[in-house]
Amino acid sequence: MIIRQPQESDRAAWERLYAGYAEFYGVAQDAGMRARVWGWIHDPAHEVEAVVAEDAAGQLVGLAHFRPFARPLAASVGGYLDDLFVAPAARGSGAAPALLEALRDEGRKRGWSVIRWITAEDNQRARALYDKQARATGWKTYDMPL
Template sequence: MSEITIVPPEAAHRPDWERLYAGYAAFYQVEQSAEMRARVWGWIQDPDHPVEGQLALDAAGSPIGLTHFRPYSRPLMASTGCFLDDLFVDPAARGSGAAQALIEAVAEIARQRGWNLVRWITKEDNYRARAVYDRLARRTDWVTYDLTP
């Protein structure tokens, strides 16, 4: 595994973050505009917004992966969990350990903040990512629904 460093995104990272986030949107076939990316960038730069981000940097300090996450209330458990919304590693850097490092960094933040669970979803056919996820976490038997109001 290469040397991977996890850092919060800073202003100098924005072009690489935009490239990575656009790649993530393309992977999931989501049309995403520059305005949408600007809004999310604003969220992750705003300490008062619940969405946070992390970047994986390679040994040269270049961003090769990203994650966005946020706390969420778990009423049945009377606790707070962490939802890992987005996770993407540049295709050229897959297999570098960046995905695992990003997930482990979010898990460490969750431990530090007393969040008792880190949860995420992925597409059924995202086999390469699922191979990593299956090593790091327990797959649930919950079915997910979306309702557009």
């Protein structure tokens, strides 16, 4: 598995993966939304970055979107993993652990204190992996509609 930054030539494959991620979570997403995120990950001034997983056949099979976030109480900066998705046909291929390891390496390189993410409570397959890679916290997440 090769983990790398997405290139312009990856756009169609990335869009298929990201649409699959939105579908998995039941989120209505359109081409304009994907175009905006694609723009973000290719804009050096924007905080959102991405890595993709490429299999031995040269196909993109996974993605991860991440960004730094300030941790005032800890007086540090961490990395926030917003999205992690592996195509259903590639699950169990090692793509997800490879993406997490790449983020761990990137966080160490940047001096981040932690990589943090959330997942759905019923996402049992992903949680089984996450329980091996990280420590579940006791925090409950809230969203305040604006």
